[in-house]
Amino acid sequence: EAGVAQSPRYKIIEKRQSVAFWCNPISGHATLYWYQQILGQGPKLLIQFQNNGVVDDSQLPKDRFSAERLKGVDSTLKIQPAKLEDSAVYLCASSQADSNQPQHFGDGTRLSIL
Amino acid sequence: AQSVTQLGSHVSVSEGALVLLRCNYSSSVPPYLFWYVQYPNQGLQLLLKYTSAATLVKGINGFEAEFKKSETSFHLTKPSAHMSDAAEYFCAVSDLSSYKLIFGSGTRLLVRP
Numbered sequence: 001e002a003g004v005a006q007s008p009r010y011k012i013i014e015k016r017q018s019v020a021f022w023c024n025p026i027s028g029h030a031t032l033y034w035y036q037q038i039l040g041q042g043p044k045l046l047i048q049f050q051n052n053g054v055v056d057d058s059q060l061p062k063d064r065f066s067a068e069r070l071k072g073v074d075s076t077l078k079i080q081p082a083k084l085e086d087s088a089v090y091l092c093a094s095s096q097a098d099s100n101q102p103q104h105f106g107d108g109t110r111l112s113i114l
Numbered sequence: 115a116q117s118v119t120q121l122g123s124h125v126s127v128s129e130g131a132l133v134l135l136r137c138n139y140s141s142s143v144p145p146y147l148f149w150y151v152q153y154p155n156q157g158l159q160l161l162l163k164y165t166s167a168a169t170l171v172k173g174i175n176g177f178e179a180e181f182k183k184s185e186t187s188f189h190l191t192k193p194s195a196h197m198s199d200a201a202e203y204f205c206a207v208s209d210l211s212s213y214k215l216i217f218g219s220g221t222r223l224l225v226r227p
Contacts, residue, residue, distance in 0.1 A: 040123075042206075043217050
């Protein structure tokens with residue numbers, strides 16, 4: 001089966017600019033996650049969707065980050081305006097709607113803020 | 115609140131030696147536990163998972179982990195390290211209400227020839 005697809009792989013922007021990331025989950029996976037992985041740390045959940053509804057966005061900085069999952073399939077994560085501390089790898093993962101099922105990760109987007 | 119602690123940010127072993135990566139969890143209920151591996155510039159790949167069945171869990175690439183409730187541990191082992199095992203390893207606990215994963219800070223495994 002095809003894995004989780006993410007684009008772009010790399011992005012360099014200046015602070016205060018905006019950026020968007022795209023994720024296409026594994027076909028049939030109802031749950032989609034966006035994680036932020038800062039260098040030297042484990043991934044931290046930003047937002048979780050179940051189909052096209054938000055389950056958990058408690059750690060999403062809502063003043064600058066937004067995410068949507070239209071039609072319950074693809075998802076986009078946007079940052080506007082970007083800050084230096086947003087430099088990180090943004091990972092998308094998907095899973096079937098069951099806590100027993102593992103999450104499958106994409107290769108991530110590495111964001112550098114100048 | 116659930117949490118995961120990985121002891122040792124870096125572990126170095128010789129090729130052929132035993133690999134032991136430590137993970138301790140904090141959870142008020144029996145957890146689901148996972149080990150993931152991350153190679154450079156790649157996403158995370160599932161090695162194995164514990165979901166309250168057998169306490170000794172076997173995963174891919176010769177790795178296994180043992181769930182010890184009394185010690186709140188889920189250490190990852192491999193009898194004989196291979197050069198290709200060099201990567202970063204993450205232990206994670208699943209929040210059973212939302213399914214989200216809570217990750218440890220990771221352990222980088224270095225394998226010396």
